[in-house]
Amino acid sequence: MPGVDAPPPPLARAGIDRAAEERDAPDLVRTLAADPTTRVIAVHGDRALVAASGASLVRLAPSAVPADSLQAFLGRDADGAPVLLAVLTAEIDASVPDAAHWASLRDVGGAIDAVDAGLFVEAVALGRWIADAPFCPACGARTQLRTAGWARHCPACGREHFPRTDPAVIVAVHDEAGERLLLGKNALWADRNMYSTFAGFVEAGESLEAAIVREIREEAGVEIIASRYRGSQAWPYPRSLMLGFHSVAQRGATPRPDGVEIVDARWFTRPELCAALASPAEAGFALPGTASIARRLIEDWVAMSA
Numbered sequence: 001m002p003g004v005d006a007p008p009p010p011l012a013r014a015g016i017d018r019a020a021e022e023r024d025a026p027d028l029v030r031t032l033a034a035d036p037t038t039r040v041i042a043v044h045g046d047r048a049l050v051a052a053s054g055a056s057l058v059r060l061a062p063s064a065v066p067a068d069s070l071q072a073f074l075g076r077d078a079d080g081a082p083v084l085l086a087v088l089t090a091e092i093d094a095s096v097p098d099a100a101h102w103a104s105l106r107d108v109g110g111a112i113d114a115v116d117a118g119l120f121v122e123a124v125a126l127g128r129w130i131a132d133a134p135f136c137p138a139c140g141a142r143t144q145l146r147t148a149g150w151a152r153h154c155p156a157c158g159r160e161h162f163p164r165t166d167p168a169v170i171v172a173v174h175d176e177a178g179e180r181l182l183l184g185k186n187a188l189w190a191d192r193n194m195y196s197t198f199a200g201f202v203e204a205g206e207s208l209e210a211a212i213v214r215e216i217r218e219e220a221g222v223e224i225i226a227s228r229y230r231g232s233q234a235w236p237y238p239r240s241l242m243l244g245f246h247s248v249a250q251r252g253a254t255p256r257p258d259g260v261e262i263v264d265a266r267w268f269t270r271p272e273l274c275a276a277l278a279s280p281a282e283a284g285f286a287l288p289g290t291a292s293i294a295r296r297l298i299e300d301w302v303a304m305s306a
Contacts, residue, residue: 006300009233009244009293010110015118016083018075023148029071032082033062040065041074041119042086043127046236048120049092050108052099057116059083065092070130072149074122083119085149087127105236110290125236126150129163132238136161163239169211170199170242172230172297173222176251180267181301184220184255187263194286195268197294199242212247220265221256222249230300233293244293246300273302 007013022028032038039059042049049058065071065086072085091102105124109117126149133152136143141156152161173182183195200215202208213224230244255265276283277299288294 006230007296009231009242009296010291011105011117011121011235011293012231012233013114013117015115015122016075016077018122019073020150023073023150025148028073028148029084032073032084033071035082038062038082038084039077040071040084040086041123042069042088042092043123044088044091044102045104046106046124046128047102047104048123049096049100050103050112052101054103054108054111056113057120058097058100060086070127070145070149072126072130072145074119074126078115085123085127085130087131089131106289106291108291110292110295121234121236125234125239126163128236128238133161165234165241166239167202167208168199168235168240168242169202169208169215169245170197170293170297171212171216171224171227171245171247172197172294172301173216173220173224173247173249174301175249175253175267176225178304180269181273181298182220182222182249182253182255182265182267183298184257184262184265187261190263192286193284194288195264195266196288196292197297198262199294201240208243208245212245216247216249219258219262221258222253222265224248225250230297231293235293242293244297246297270302273298277302 040062041057042065051058070087074083074085077083105120109120134142136154138159139157141154143152143154146153184198185195198216198219202211212227216222216224224247227245227247230246232243235242257265276285276287280286287298
């Protein structure tokens with residue numbers, strides 16, 4: 001299995017200095033918006049502006065984003081320049097640079113510059129929380145953004161709320177001989193013949209190891225006898241932290257998909273997966289996109305010697 005020197009998952013490669021120690025400064029976002037060196041990452045849902053080359057995010061001047069956008073402090077780049085987030089309810093039109101376009105994290109997160117990949121996932125994760133959680137879950141009052149966008153204060157009951165992260169395991173299941181990889185087809189993928197690794201949220205009071213055993217048993221009807229941690233990456237759909245593992249199935253395991261969430265589960269050989277990685281159309285089935293840790297887990301296994 002991959003060792004400590006293996007490449008990190010696509011959205012765990014890098015990022016900027018989040019400079020969390022600055023967040024408590026009074027009116028930090030407003031102050032930085034007036035700084036000529038400040039640049040802004042604008043997000044709309046899970047999309048951001050990407051350069052025409054597809055290799056980097058577009059950084060805007062604060063004056064180029066709507067004044068009524070929800071804003072937060074993302075950190076400082078390698079030159080020490082401040083980077084703000086602008087959460088848009090409508091896409092920018094007139095202010096979009098000619099050599100730019102809107103692109104989703106799913107589509108380009110695995111292909112853009114490593115630092116920008118980390119910045120992109122930070123911006124989408126924080127932006128979604130800012131946009132989707134305006135009310136206090138305890139009393140229902142509208143909250144106020146605090147800590148440069150990293151907290152919400154409820155003026156009615158006094159509670160402080162922070163961005164939530166839900167842990168989930170994602171697992172590449174091998175046979176004991178290391179010759180086959182078990183993948184499943186989700187019911188949501190009825191319109192495309194795509195297979196992926198198995199994943200599920202960690203339940204209350206459950207360890208990661210127990211979650212792996214439970215999820216694979218529930219979804220594929222297979223028992224797991226060993227697991228090894230591979231790496232993690234944020235996946236803001238809506239707020240997950242994907243914890244990747246390579247696991248070994250019990251000898252002679254025959255997959256039995258649950259028929260509800262997973263409609264098919266089957267063993268794949270390396271030649272089959274190599275063909276799908278090279279040309280899904282010719283292979284007859286697709287694999288997850290390059291931004292997903294699922295893709296990295298599959299590529300890990302393909303690269304292993306049998």
